[in-house]
Amino acid sequence: xxxxxxxxxxxxxxxxxxxxxxxxxxxxxxxxxxxxxxxxxxxxxxxxxxxxxxxxxxxxxxxxxxxxxxxxxxxxxxxxxxxxxxxxxxxxxxxxxxxxxxxxxxxxxxxxxxxxxxxxxxxxxxxxxxxxxxxxxxxxxxxxxxxxxxxxxxxxxxxxxxxxxxxxxxxxxxxxxxxxxxxxxxxxxxxxxxxxxxxxxxxxxxxxxxxxxxxxxxxxxxxxxxxxxxxxxxxxxxxxxxxxxxxxxxxxxxxxxxxxxxxxxxxxxxxxxxxxxxxxxxxxxxxxxxxxxxxxxxxxxxxxxxxxxxxxxxxxxxxxxxxxxxxxxxxxxxxxxxxxxxxxxxxxxxxxxxxxxxxxxxxxxxxxxxxxxxxxxxxxxxxxxxxxxxxxxxxxxxxxxxxxxxxxxxxxxxxxxxxxxxxxxxxxxxxxxxxxxxxxxxxxxxxxxxxxxxxxxxxxxxxxxxxxxxxxxxxxxxxxxxxxxxxxxxxxxxxxxxxxxxxxxxxxxxxxxxxxxxxxxxxxxxxxxxxxxxxxxxxxxxxxxxxxxxxxxxxxxxxxxxxxxxxxxxxxxxxxxxxxxxxxxxxxxxxxxxxxxxxxxxxxxxxxxxxxxxxxxxxxxxxxxxxxxxxxxxx
Amino acid sequence: xxxxxxxxxxxxxxxxxxxxxxxxxxxxxxxxxxxxxxxxxxxxxxxxxxxxxxxxxxxxxxxxxxxxxxxxxxxxxxxxxxxxxxxxxxxxxxxxxxxxxxxxxxxxxxx
Amino acid sequence: xxxxxxxxxxxxxxxxxxxxxxxxxxxxxxxxxxxxxxxxxxxxxxxxxxxxxxxxxxxxxxxxxxxxxxxxxxxxxxxxxxxxxxxxxxxxxxxxxxxxxxxxxxxxxxxxxxxxxxxxxxxxxxxxxxxxxxxxxxxxxxxxxxxxxxxxxxxxxxxxxxxxxxx
Numbered sequence: 001x002x003x004x005x006x007x008x009x010x011x012x013x014x015x016x017x018x019x020x021x022x023x024x025x026x027x028x029x030x031x032x033x034x035x036x037x038x039x040x041x042x043x044x045x046x047x048x049x050x051x052x053x054x055x056x057x058x059x060x061x062x063x064x065x066x067x068x069x070x071x072x073x074x075x076x077x078x079x080x081x082x083x084x085x086x087x088x089x090x091x092x093x094x095x096x097x098x099x100x101x102x103x104x105x106x107x108x109x110x111x112x113x114x115x116x117x118x119x120x121x122x123x124x125x126x127x128x129x130x131x132x133x134x135x136x137x138x139x140x141x142x143x144x145x146x147x148x149x150x151x152x153x154x155x156x157x158x159x160x161x162x163x164x165x166x167x168x169x170x171x172x173x174x175x176x177x178x179x180x181x182x183x184x185x186x187x188x189x190x191x192x193x194x195x196x197x198x199x200x201x202x203x204x205x206x207x208x209x210x211x212x213x214x215x216x217x218x219x220x221x222x223x224x225x226x227x228x229x230x231x232x233x234x235x236x237x238x239x240x241x242x243x244x245x246x247x248x249x250x251x252x253x254x255x256x257x258x259x260x261x262x263x264x265x266x267x268x269x270x271x272x273x274x275x276x277x278x279x280x281x282x283x284x285x286x287x288x289x290x291x292x293x294x295x296x297x298x299x300x301x302x303x304x305x306x307x308x309x310x311x312x313x314x315x316x317x318x319x320x321x322x323x324x325x326x327x328x329x330x331x332x333x334x335x336x337x338x339x340x341x342x343x344x345x346x347x348x349x350x351x352x353x354x355x356x357x358x359x360x361x362x363x364x365x366x367x368x369x370x371x372x373x374x375x376x377x378x379x380x381x382x383x384x385x386x387x388x389x390x391x392x393x394x395x396x397x398x399x400x401x402x403x404x405x406x407x408x409x410x411x412x413x414x415x416x417x418x419x420x421x422x423x424x425x426x427x428x429x430x431x432x433x434x435x436x437x438x439x440x441x442x443x444x445x446x447x448x449x450x451x452x453x454x455x456x457x458x459x460x461x462x463x464x465x466x467x468x469x470x471x472x473x474x475x476x477x478x479x480x481x482x483x484x485x486x487x488x489x490x491x492x493x494x495x496x497x498x499x500x501x502x503x504x505x506x507x508x509x510x511x512x513x514x515x516x517x518x519x520x521x522x523x524x525x526x527x528x529x530x531x532x533x534x535x536x537x538x539x540x541x542x543x544x545x546x547x548x549x550x551x552x553x554x555x556x557x558x559x560x561x562x563x564x565x566x567x568x569x570x571x572x573x574x575x576x577x578x579x580x581x582x583x584x585x586x587x588x589x590x591x592x593x594x595x596x597x598x599x600x601x602x603x604x605x606x607x608x609x610x611x612x613x614x615x616x617x618x619x620x621x622x623x624x625x626x627x628x629x630x631x632x633x634x635x
Numbered sequence: 636x637x638x639x640x641x642x643x644x645x646x647x648x649x650x651x652x653x654x655x656x657x658x659x660x661x662x663x664x665x666x667x668x669x670x671x672x673x674x675x676x677x678x679x680x681x682x683x684x685x686x687x688x689x690x691x692x693x694x695x696x697x698x699x700x701x702x703x704x705x706x707x708x709x710x711x712x713x714x715x716x717x718x719x720x721x722x723x724x725x726x727x728x729x730x731x732x733x734x735x736x737x738x739x740x741x742x743x744x745x746x
Numbered sequence: 747x748x749x750x751x752x753x754x755x756x757x758x759x760x761x762x763x764x765x766x767x768x769x770x771x772x773x774x775x776x777x778x779x780x781x782x783x784x785x786x787x788x789x790x791x792x793x794x795x796x797x798x799x800x801x802x803x804x805x806x807x808x809x810x811x812x813x814x815x816x817x818x819x820x821x822x823x824x825x826x827x828x829x830x831x832x833x834x835x836x837x838x839x840x841x842x843x844x845x846x847x848x849x850x851x852x853x854x855x856x857x858x859x860x861x862x863x864x865x866x867x868x869x870x871x872x873x874x875x876x877x878x879x880x881x882x883x884x885x886x887x888x889x890x891x892x893x894x895x896x897x898x899x900x901x902x903x904x905x906x907x908x909x910x911x912x913x
Contacts, residue, residue, distance in 0.1 A: 603738055608657050608840060615847045622855060638865045642856045644758050648784075650849040651765040657841030663774055663820060667781050670812065671765055674788055677804075681875075685795050686865050688874045701874045702883045708800055709884070712807050713895045717902035719812050723819045724909040730823045731912075 015122035023115020032103035035118030043092035079135035097457035104453035124150035167239035178226015185219035224260030245348030253340035282322025289315030293420035298544035325402035335391035339383035342461035346377035385422035391469030430527035641682035648675035761787035797875030
């Protein structure tokens, strides 16, 4: 089995190279086949690895010594264990569906750009695979940087638009801020342990003083905040919707943003050592969940609602990790990948049908014209809202249970965020698919169901969203926590106590059903309408304007930096450095002109210099020793 | 006479010639100062030949020491004569072209 | 002070004075005449050193032929009425300074030289300068340079004629 491991990242890399270098001579269908095919192959190999790990447990494969200096070695090694195989399956599986979807969605691009898109996507999958397969923090960091790069490339895919480029830059810069924390954490780990390999670090972790563990875990969390869009570094993710919708689905819903979750889940040994950082993680996750949910209530762009929903759900995942329920966090990653990718792809289908329109004030009543899209979308909405027995219900309930065991106060805030989630998702569903059509006549004519290449991934993901939760059904409903047991060697699970658990489960189920019915009725009344202005005043406006956080960052950080840069350019650069450099040139010019005057053409002058030189030579020759001594004294 | 005196005399004549070359602007005067320098060298050579003869006599060695220097002087005169003839021809030609013997006019090397 | 020394000092003073007058004369013809005086003084020095052949040759060749040639040229270009423009004062200054520097260097170098300490040039005696001794050495050992010098003269003559042609 060890021989198969390197195939998993190798095929996307090959896809990247072929599609990147040869996209001009290849046809679009060839590019699609290569681009999607390599991901399919990786998926099949991942399945083989999964069954192998189920029987034999994890393995580490060493390839070569990446960095080998006095004091520590960093090998280029892959560690495939239960945690990374789950992520591998998610990345390659959902990734393959999205590649399939993109072959039709991006059909209008020219061959050149089409190939560019697929090469970037393959490069992204390759980097993400490196991230989850690495056996030490440095390999993870390589993948981390790679996905950040591909995120930038793909957000700014339509590079002719300046605002898209700005969004891509914003994403990359905010990612970078997180990366500083990650790098500092790696350095600290290297200093404390002398190695960055997971197995060695976690084996020695208990010897670490609490202050060091807190520092390292907090720095790692800074990296996760940047990559997974938590407070305060989340503002890039809504702007990242400038990229094509499949990109949003893959990168900003299913995979890249979950890299932070993976990192913390992987480092659970370190986090368990420090209660302070666990509290920090939980509180920031919860705060982000609530904040993003409030903003999502009043957004008018279909993709922005889903973006804030992603930020909010990521907050939930971090909350799970913070309260110690690591497997629950991973479980929610999996279910979230299913339903969020479904929702994004469904939104893409809607946008495609509306001819590029993304404003939900102009949509409505689309369920009649787009049956498959609307039914899969509705399934996704139910999953994310926690409709009983969908995958989202099971994972979210597990998070809520774990939070309650940790602190009831956090529990009620989490419930509040979950209610808000249901509200805004139902609002979105009602505004888009029910009620009367609010768009123009041409758009009404243009409405048609999408081609099958767009629909198949939707159907597959809908099915997964419905049944994907059953691998961890709570016992009271007759299930067995397969995922917890599977991950147990690597990631500890939160334990539930005996009898009280069953009661709590029933309360959750009852509460959820009642809550959802109320929300459904309310949103149907308010939003399944044929007139929807979408303009807000007062407090609603604050929410719609994202609590003015972007403007705050702009004033505090961006503008001072810009003026500093302007100052450096005009004063330091122009007057300082340019003056020195140009001045040197001017000085050389001037002195050469002066020296040229020596060549007067007068023979008399030349003879004068000859005589003077002879005298000097005589003097030097005669006083050799003295001159040599003098020179030695100077130098 | 101690040889130092002859050395001093010849050096003075030579340096007067150098000053003349550097100071005067008339080509012919410059040429004459060159001849002066040559003569200073000749004088010194002859003095050295007698010095060598004196030391040879004192040590009772070769009785014909010192002829080499005087023959050298002879050849210097030969060369000086040839050089003067060619040099004056050049000066005459220069005068024919620019009607002046001022060396400051000859600054074509400047460009 | 023997007669030799007095003669030596007199001839030296004459030579130096005449050389300086060569420099300082405004009229080129005067400069030529002063140069001839210098040559006479130097020939006197040769005679004092008993280099008879060279003294006579000096007079005949230098003072007789070469200076006459100079006078021819000066007459040819009609220079005796003309005065040259003044040299740049800085050049004169620097010229004198550098000449003086050179002189100082030469004299101080030779004063401390080992080879010429306590040596004298013999005056009035010695057969070295006699013409038969010189002739013997010339035609025995330096016959080849002697012949080549005739070719040198030939080339100089040809060169002078070619350059001076009026075309």
